Amino acid sequence: MEALDLTKRPKSKLALKPEWADVCFTCGTCASGCPVTGVDGWDPRKAVRAALLGLEQELVDSRWPWICTICGRCEYMCPQGVNLMALIRYARTLRERDKVPGVLHKGVAMCLERGNNLGIPETDYLFLLADLSKEMEEGTVETEHGEEYPPYPGFYCPVDKEGANIIVTINSKEPMGEPEDMMFWWRIFYAAKESWTVPKQNWEGVLWGLFTGDDDALKEQCRRIIENARKVGAKTILYPE
Amino acid sequence: MSVFELLKEYIETGRIKLDKSKYEGKKITIHDPCNYHRKSFMSFGQHFLDECRWVTAQCCPEIVEMEPHGMNGLCCGAGGGAWASPYVQERIDYGKWKADQIKATGTDLICAPCHNCRDQIMKSLTKEFDIPQRTYYIWELVSDCVIMEPWSEEEVKKSHEERDKQYERDDIDLDEEY
Incomplete structure (x- = not known):
């Protein structure tokens, strides 16, 4: 040497x-x-x-x-x-970006292009939220651990609700693979009678640009979260990551 | 706003009420996610260790700490993107530190207040290292203890109107075959 x-x-x-x-x-x-x-x-x-x-x-x-x-x-x-x-x-x-290990950079590129790391289309996302809302309202939720939940009369998941107090980002793994887990927060919001909403577009809360050392992507992802909050006039961003 | 502050506010102001019998007699240990505590403190001068313990104790008061915990706590092994990285065996080896800590507490439950840490502990470390405890998000603990009071007819009606308006705007028809 x-x-x-x-x-x-x-x-x-x-x-x-x-x-x-x-x-x-x-x-x-x-x-x-x-x-x-x-x-x-x-x-x-x-x-x-x-x-x-x-x-x-x-x-x-x-x-x-x-x-x-x-x-x-x-x-x-x-x-x-x-x-x-x-x-x-x-x-x-x-x-080099094409040598970033595994799926991380692909997720970043996907998020910049389609608003979430997994490329879930907007129509699928909106339908899923509505469908889950109905299950929760009717009390027909099937959970992994077999818990039983009562009906939540009047519940629905607000999307881009004007004037909501809190806007919540979403971890794309939930709509993709564990949608019922979103209801943990939904049940809390119901009980608290919170005025809340999720974004219609660019709702991803998992910012992989942080992990890949990609400052430009990270800045853009943060900008979108803030833009979504401003669009509906939400005072608070809840970021459960 | 952090999840800890919001949950604490809801409980403290009585906006949500908790059924404390849900986890009666159970013990819980808390995993401290690096981002919420150590890194938040180093970047913004604020950690949420006390809020996290306060909220957890509202659901399950018997907390057994891991050593070390808090500001000097160990990462779950899947941080910084490692959960999605191809170096799987390295992530599991790293997680053995956490698994050993968790098992040493001898609790019934684990509180993991972060998506990433929860996945590493619940979906990977539990089976790799035979962790006997079940892992919960902190908002899952609270959600499971929340006492559900149905809304009034008036509130339900108003909510349905808002919902219908939203579904019309977004072109959602649940009766349609999808």
Whole structure:
């Protein structure tokens, strides 16, 4: 292995700010507390060293920034205040988009194009909400664990309701695979007599741009959530993610 | 607004009433999602650890903590997109930390106040590591304890009018074969 000449250290693409790497004292507190220290030979301290010493491409090309869950324990305990989460997330940003592991980037692209990560069409979504509402009102809900629920007279799921107090985002896994789980909140809203609504379009609450290091996508997804709230005049966004 | 603040407000102001007998005699442990607590605190100076425990205790007062928990709590192993990532074995290995913590509490129930953490614990770790407890969203606990009082005829009528208007706007016809 060739020794690094630190006097000719190239400018790092990853250590963008001093607090991302330069300020590190290499104490190893981060690595000691990290549940994925040692996986593929990496740990948070090594990631910081790689960023500082011009070896960032090795980190970017490795699986490690994606096995790390960016839980933030390392940063919370770091005595030097190294911004480890920003650093690791940016290592994900530097990954070419077609090399982002698994479905995450596909979900981001789908969400930007069709308003939710799974590409559920608007008509299916609206019909599902109406159908579930009817089941809940009539008390004919079938649940996974066999619970029985009474009828909820007058219940329906408001969509883009003008002047609603609370607008709620939706996790696309629920309409797709666990629709009855949406009723947990619906039953609470019914009892509280809340004035609430869900968005008609762009209702996704799971913003994968956060995970893929895609700031432009994330910004657009957040903009849509706020736009939906403004459109109906909702004072509060409930974001159950 | 966070789910904890809203649930606490509903309970505190009496807008919803809870049937406390639902989980009587049961013990519960709480998983603290990184985003709601540690990362929210580091980004915005606010965590919801106390609100989360207060709301949980309204449904099931006997809370047994995992160690470590709170600001130093361990991730479920599926955060940061790992639930949807192809590195499945790595996600499960990571989750073993959480599974061991959960089992050590010896409780009957687990409160997981986040979609992602709940899926990892309930759908993956439970079967991988034989976790005996059942996992609940915090809003599921509250929802299961809420005392249902049917609306008045007038309220039902008003709601039906609003519903019909919405369905007409969105072209929804439930009688139509779909």
